[in-house]
Amino acid sequence: xxxxxxxxxxxxxxxxxxxxxxxxxxxxLGALRLKDMTIVKFMLxxxxxxxxxxxxxxxxxxxxxxxKATILGANILGGLIFGLGWGLVxxxxxTSVGAVGEGRxxxxxxxxxxxxxxxxxxxxxxxxxxxxxxWGVYGKLTLPGVLGVSHWLxxxxxxxxxxxxxxxxxxxxL
Amino acid sequence: xxxxxxxxxxxxxxxxxxxxxxxxxxxxxxxxxxxTTFVRGAGMAEQLxxxxxxxxxxxxxxxxxxxxxxxxxVCGIALGAxxxxxxxxxxxxxxxxxxxxxxxxxxxxxxxxxxxxGGAVAMFGARLADGCPSGHGLxxxxxxxxxxxxxxxxxxxxxxxxxxxxxxxx
Numbered sequence: 411x412x413x414x415x416x417x418x419x420x421x422x423x424x425x426x427x428x429x430x431x432x433x434x435x436x437x438x439l440g441a442l443r444l445k446d447m448t449i450v451k452f453m454l455x456x457x458x459x460x461x462x463x464x465x466x467x468x469x470x471x472x473x474x475x476x477x478k479a480t481i482l483g484a485n486i487l488g489g490l491i492f493g494l495g496w497g498l499v500x501x502x503x504x505t506s507v508g509a510v511g512e513g514r515x516x517x518x519x520x521x522x523x524x525x526x527x528x529x530x531x532x533x534x535x536x537x538x539x540x541x542x543x544x545w546g547v548y549g550k551l552t553l554p555g556v557l558g559v560s561h562w563l564x565x566x567x568x569x570x571x572x573x574x575x576x577x578x579x580x581x582x583x584l
Numbered sequence: 585x586x587x588x589x590x591x592x593x594x595x596x597x598x599x600x601x602x603x604x605x606x607x608x609x610x611x612x613x614x615x616x617x618x619x620t621t622f623v624r625g626a627g628m629a630e631q632l633x634x635x636x637x638x639x640x641x642x643x644x645x646x647x648x649x650x651x652x653x654x655x656x657x658v659c660g661i662a663l664g665a666x667x668x669x670x671x672x673x674x675x676x677x678x679x680x681x682x683x684x685x686x687x688x689x690x691x692x693x694x695x696x697x698x699x700x701x702g703g704a705v706a707m708f709g710a711r712l713a714d715g716c717p718s719g720h721g722l723x724x725x726x727x728x729x730x731x732x733x734x735x736x737x738x739x740x741x742x743x744x745x746x747x748x749x750x751x752x753x754x
Contacts, residue, residue: 415612416653420660422604423616427661428668430597435681442740442747452598453721459602460726464609473609478714478724480731488713489720489735492706493742497750499702500681503710504618504718506703507658511665513677516684519696521622523703528619528626530704531711532643538712551730564728576595 424508427452433508435500435516442497447584454572461568465561477552483545484538499523590672605722614653615727617719619710621658623647687754713738 427433432449440446467473496502501509501520509517553568554561591597605616627649631638638644669675679692688694710716713735715724721739724732 412612412614412653413651413656415608415614416656417660417663419604419608419612419614419616420657420662421664421667422660423601423657424661424664424666425668426597426601426604426664428665428674429592429672430594430601431591432594432597433665436683439681439683439747439751442743443751444744448594451594452601453717455595455598456602456605456722457725459599460605460722461728463602463606464726467606467610473613475727476615476723477727477729478720478731480729480734481714482734485713485720485731485734486738488709488711489738490742491709492713492716492735493709493739493744494746495702495704495706495709495742496739497702497743497746499699499706500684501699501703502618502717503622503707504616504658504661504716507618507662508665511662512669513675514681515677515679516681516692516695516699519699520703523700523705524619524622524707525626525629526700527704527707528622528711529630531708532623532626532641534708535641535643535646535711542712548730553728553730553733556730561728568728 423504424511427505427508428512433501433505433512434514435509438496438500438502438505445584447579450579451576454576458569458572461565465565475552477550480548480551481543481546482548483542486546487542495527590674602726605726612653614657615719615723616657617654617715617723618658618661619707619716619719620647621655622707623711624649624652624655687751709742 430452431437432452437446437448441449468475499520501517503524506517506520554564608614624647627638627644631649638649680690680695684695715735717739720732720735725736
């Protein structure tokens with residue numbers, strides 16, 4: 411049943427990624443070249459809706475949060491390395507498979523590279539555990555938790571900030 | 585090419601995908617993510633020729649090479665994108681993206697090598713960061729996780745630097 415839910419969720423998500431035109435190398439590089447913010451519009455819209463929905467359901471006791479630990483060394487270094495690779499490949503892990511679905515076959519090379527990258531990482535993991543993973547370990551933090559304020563206050567501020575970012579993007583015609 | 589311009593507003597598609605994500609958490613208790621699946625996939629591939637390696641590397645023991653929710657989710661993305669592209673007449677086989685071709689020429693081999701190398705680097709980084717733009721960017725930032733905002737900012741910072749290097753002055 412869990413596998414079935416995964417497949418259905420993926421089909422819906424993939425459908426929307428394709429319709430939102432975010433599966434394309436041209437759109438991903440467009441954002442990184444600060445010329446076409448389609449993927450930023452998609453991501454921020456997703457986050458604005460999901461943030462309100464998830465915290466509402468969490469307040470009602472219907473869902474649990476699933477937070478990734480904040481390990482600054484790994485989050486920052488890994489994030490920057492990801493970004494450098496992303497700028498070259500022009501697909502992220504989720505969009506690479508979707509891109510193949512809409513016929514962009516260069517994404518097959520991307521997927522092969524990603525599998526190779528995962529295999530390389532598996533061989534480095536033990537060495538990284540004693541180094542990068544020990545730098546700046548703070549556990550499962552959230553913005554409202556760190557600020558010590560109501561999560562709804564932070565949600566309202568973030569919604570306003572994201573709306574302002576999107577407004578700026580639209581005004582610039584990006 | 586009109587077949588390449590048809591699409592929904594990214595705001596609409598993004599907001600609906602946010603609802604899909606909320607629905608997934610409510611129904612299955614699962615947050616969207618993609619990059620762990622590549623570890624499982626790599627483990628499956630390696631099992632074909634080096635099963636002893638897969639059985640001993642601690643990272644493959646942590647992320648076992650089995651089909652789980654996320655693996656099927658990632659497969660579903662390809663299927664959903666295929667359906668959407670076919671239904672809207674947007675499906676088009678392409679070996680070299682337009683903006684790549686304009687900058688680096690039409691060779692599918694050059695594009696293939698770059699995509700492979702970029703993919704490998706990106707996945708190494710995603711596993712180190714413990715997530716990709718789905719797990720950290722969408723799911724993490726939706727939950728207001730500090731890790732999501734830190735990683736998300738670094739994804740774009742690294743990406744902007746590489747895009748600058750590749751498309752300098754273009």
